[in-house]
Amino acid sequence: MIEAGIVGGSGYTGSELLRLLAFHPEVEVKAVTSRKYEGKEIWKLHSFLKGFYSLKFVNPELKYFDDCRVVFLAVPHGEAMKFAPQFLEAGLKVIDLSADYRLDRETFEEVYSKEHIGYDIDAEPVYGLTELHREEIKKTELVANPGCYPTGAILSAAPLADMELIERVVFDSKSGISGAGANPTDFTHYPNLHEAIVPYKITSHRHYWEMVQELGRFQGDIKVSFTPQVFPGSRGILTNAHIFLRGELDEDELKRIYERFYSDCYFVRFQETVRLSYVRGSNFCDIGIFKGEDRVVVVSAIDNLVKGASGQAIQNMNVMFGLREEMGLNFPPLFP
């Protein structure tokens, strides 16, 4: 049995971890934090979990994690870096869902305009896009779980970047609003979002840097553009990757390249029709490949809270502990 703790259990990714870990045959959740709800039963905040947990929220103090072998940090960026070093020092494996360890230190400080105070560690952070970094994840104590947008975007372009075939890729992404976290804001207020699709940070979203970093590992000169939008739904990210190729490939050749690249990847599925409703609540990333006159369009769909966050974090935990990668996650999506 793997004893696990969650810092940030009152938020969306924290409660999604709790939902998913309730299915996991090899995990027992021992500690869940919330400063706001300290002392309150988890299910009293997260009513949908009634009957699954009798734990109460605790403050984020190390002593509550004495029994744990792994901790998930489901807190905002800038906060995870305060926790990771102490948990690593105490011998726990750390899976950070925030942005704090996804980029190298210098790039992080520039992109997030923040000094990184959590690099006094022995562990080598590994970018936790499991399909691309499985072997390194097996060996590390600190996984930097990817951003929600980069997960689908990078998976949709990696096979062609691996062959250095991309002239430019333009990621056009649409996300449900749970990507913004549980605290309501003007942006997420119902009348502001209802019947709307709202582009934001049109040329300046920070997730761009993860896309450049990861695709750049395959193809150093790759040109990337990214525009995010939100739609009035709770979950899911659909990304159209417009890929302008170097050279000519027909649709069958393209499909063979993708199938070969992801041949050992349970959670990447190829579909003729890609829809958010086909991945909802699941850890799958569905991919469709369409060849046009001037470009290839690779459509990807994920659930941002599962493959885009908590599901992938558990997938990474499975790899770190030598379990089957899909353990606790191999259930079908929730349709319709």
Ligand SMILES: NC(=O)c1ccc[n+]([C@@H]2O[C@H](COP(=O)([O-])OP(=O)(O)OC[C@H]3O[C@@H](n4cnc5c(N)ncnc54)[C@H](OP(=O)(O)O)[C@@H]3O)[C@@H](O)[C@H]2O)c1
């Ligand atoms: N939402 C997504 O789709 C998604 C996808 C991928 C990655 N992420 C990343 O995952 C992290 C969590 O996102 P979320 O959407 O779950 O956010 P959220 O709903 O706003 O929840 C944030 C959680 O962090 C806790 N927290 C905040 N400041 C803290 C501090 N200083 N010390 C201890 N706990 C603190 C809060 O608990 P209390 O205030 O009750 O203590 C709350 O439980 C973020 O870094 C986010 O960027 C989110």
